[in-house]
Amino acid sequence: MSKAPCYVTTPIYYVNDQPHVGHAYTTVTTDFLARWHRSDGHDTWFLTGTDEHGEKVNNAAAGAGEDTQAFVDRVSGRFRDAWQALDISQDDFIRTTEERHKRVVRAILQRIYDAGDVYFGEYEGLYSVGQERYVGEDELVDGKLPEDRDPPVLRREANWFFRMEKYREWLREFLEANPGWIHPAGYRSEMLGLLREPVGDLSISRPRDRLPWGIGLPWDDSHVAYVWCDALINYVSALGYPDDPRYHTFWPRTWHLIGKDILRQHAMFWPTMLRSAGLPLPQRILVGGYLSGSDGRKMSKSLDNVLDPFELAHRYGTDAVRYYLLRIFPYGNDGSAGEAGLVERYNADLANDLGNLVSRSLTLVNRHLGGAIGAQRPGPAEREVQQHAGGLAGAVRSSIARMRLNGALEEIMQFVRRLNRYFNDQQPWALAKDPQARERLETVLYTAVEGLRIAAVLLEPAMPVKTAALLSALGLQPQSVRDGARWGLTPPGTRVAANPPALFPRIDVGGRPRNAKPAAQRSEPKPAEPPQSIPPKPMHEEPAVNDDNLITFDEFGRVDLRVAEVLTAERVPKTDRLLQLGIRIGDEERTVVAGIAAWYEAEQMVGRKIIVVANLKPAKLRGIVSQGMLLAAEDDDGNLALLEVPRDTASGAKVK
């Protein structure tokens, strides 16, 4: 049996300008909820779209010198493309210029009119075109709304009005009685505060001769609907109100996700309009905070401080952007967004914690189990992991129900870190060397792979592409949370990919290795592995410690460092820097050319015991074949000191 239907919506975005990461933030969050609920067995509908009427859009089209319809078609297309680029899984994309929407706007406004809640009047006030609403003097800072570029304009005109004030007391009582209706709670308090004072009536029309771009009122075609009355109705017009079965299935099982800039419209205009029209209210209004740009101000097209979602997705991959936005801060909070934060989060969680474990586990399965997952014979350590895994889906579900989305992902990552710890404790690379330990090896690798499978299933709503690739690398099909979150579903004998791709290659900024601390150090230090139990080198790109400025024991072990005695030294003719040294390493004599003549005279060198890299490929310098490289320390001021050992150290001694 399917669980309760679930309808999630984003705001419909104005098409006055291009989509940016602020919009992507709300859309990705809503997509995460939609994907989660679908995967968890709910009949789910996800709506997004574009808001195409109003003064702001009309002015933008005029400013661009384009026909208004052509302009909105073009920019609406950009939003559609952006959501495609971010793997947004909307079931419908509504545009307010569509006939299916206009029809419902007229029907709902007519119902409000028929309820006796509309009158014609005159109004004078300050109007913010940026926010498309009348504003109070008390809201202005330095003569304008903080999020606007331009000050509001004084407007006096005859409009149709909706008797919003009539519903104020009802709405206040509703909010008192339904504490979870607006989330987070601070925004509910803000609304309750507003509702303690008269809120006035709402102007719901604009004269067509001033603003022709809009939907004519059914009872007065010389006026078009105020853009917010038009836009809010999208949530039911897209469901095919009043007759379509979708409307009956999904309304009012609705979560509206919005930014805090449009709280008042969703928590005051919309419920009072619905009440007047006789429709039930949505279940929840979920209010997200602001992402600020590099200048610390709300990321906004009018402030020109935006990050481009296309560019980010292109540069870092869709799932990296999605994961970052979902993890950026707890839902409802404000914070700044930037590429550096994205890279840091990606490297810590995805490259180090997740990607590294995938790579290490699959390498061992391929190398020691012939590429097929074995059976599990769980002992106490495995039972602990299973217990953790068993409670995980429930914990994530309950976090999501409370809109702790960041927390939900953190719970999954904690499990991944737990798997890493388990893997390091069990040392499967050491088990692989012991023929008696085959059962343990199979069990440990089963546990790692099965844990990764569950993590992938639970992470799918955040990262649909990478988790599908991960499951495929594990030899598995996509799986839903409902069917796939239990332990032990992977049948022994499942063949993993022989050459799995590096799923989360580490991102370097500007091609340079970053000095960010590896995640394992950040959270729980990885135990150092003794040299005799070095894990086998992964067959693919990712090193065992996935940080490009770190090397593994066996990488270091490949460098053969030896003590060498300098037997002869002479300056290489016609150079300032080069000395030609005759050295002895054990029984072997070699020639080395070194760029140290600026610091050391030839005759100072003889007799010294220095350190050389003995297994360097020979190189020709000034016609002389150099068979090694000596080590020296150079400080920032360019002072150089040879590395030396006491003169009684045997030449040829290995440096460890």
Ligand code: ME8
């Ligand atoms: O308000 N940080 O459209 P809009 C976080 N058409 N979220 C941000 C953001 C930022 N810096 N910038 C934008 C409208 N958003 C109306 C909505 S709904 C019936 C009509 C997100 O294009 C956030 O969700 O101005 C905000 O509420 C929305 O975009 C506003 O988009």
